[in-house]
Amino acid sequence: xxxxxxxxxxxxxxxxxxxxxxxxxxxxxxxxxxxxxxxxxxxxxxxxxxxxxxxxxxxxxxxxxxxxxxxxxxxxxxxxxxxxxxxxxxxxxxxxxxxxxxxxxxxxxxxxxxxxxxxxxxxxxxxxxxxxxxxxxxxxxxxxxxxxxxxxxxxxxxxxxxxxxxxxxxxxxxxxxxxxxxxxxxxxxxxx
Numbered sequence: 741x742x743x744x745x746x747x748x749x750x751x752x753x754x755x756x757x758x759x760x761x762x763x764x765x766x767x768x769x770x771x772x773x774x775x776x777x778x779x780x781x782x783x784x785x786x787x788x789x790x791x792x793x794x795x796x797x798x799x800x801x802x803x804x805x806x807x808x809x810x811x812x813x814x815x816x817x818x819x820x821x822x823x824x825x826x827x828x829x830x831x832x833x834x835x836x837x838x839x840x841x842x843x844x845x846x847x848x849x850x851x852x853x854x855x856x857x858x859x860x861x862x863x864x865x866x867x868x869x870x871x872x873x874x875x876x877x878x879x880x881x882x883x884x885x886x887x888x889x890x891x892x893x894x895x896x897x898x899x900x901x902x903x904x905x906x907x908x909x910x911x912x913x914x915x916x917x918x919x920x921x922x923x924x925x926x927x928x929x930x931x932x
Contacts, residue, residue: 748829751898755821759814767810774799774807775814824891828898 764772781796803811851857 748825751825751828752822755825755894756818759818759821763810763814771807771810771814774803774811778811778815820887820891821894824894825898828895 760772760776763775778796778799781792781799784792785796848862851862852859
């Protein structure tokens with residue numbers, strides 16, 4: 741279990757560093773320094789450091805208008821990347837993807853091997869399952885189709901851990917217009 745979380749932390753750290761490099765290249769060292777200062781103060785503040793909490797509040801209140809949007813976007817993108825890494829690491833205890841057919845077959849076999857549970861019981865349980873796709877129009881759930889595609893590509897990069905591919909992804913501009921809630925939901929469904 742610790743190995744699993746260690747790998748997750750490692751990937752989140754790597755993605756954070758790549759995002760930092762991207763911010764520095766695109767927006768300059770000043771914005772990256774602001775983001776890093778806020779991140780460090782937030783972490784220390786969460787740990788109970790009252791002086792850093794006050795410094796964090798002061799830092800946030802003193803952000804210039806030109807800094808507000810890039811800093812907010814930096815944290816938003818970091819959370820998107822961290823969520824992508826977490827989804828990539830949503831694996832079973834044996835380290836295999838839950839959707840892997842072999843894992844499902846092994847699980848079904850384990851159930852069949854248990855006393856009192858027969859194949860008919862398992863079949864009845866599976867047939868009684870009800871799976872539904874739910875699309876939400878809540879603003880916090882809407883993700884632009886281009887972002888979904890890029891996060892899917894980040895996930896693929898995590899699988900391959902190919903730094904060259906990651907650099908190419910960072911260099912791609914994001915110019916598509918915002919999608920509607922239903923369009924985002926369908927794009928999410930197609931890419932899940």
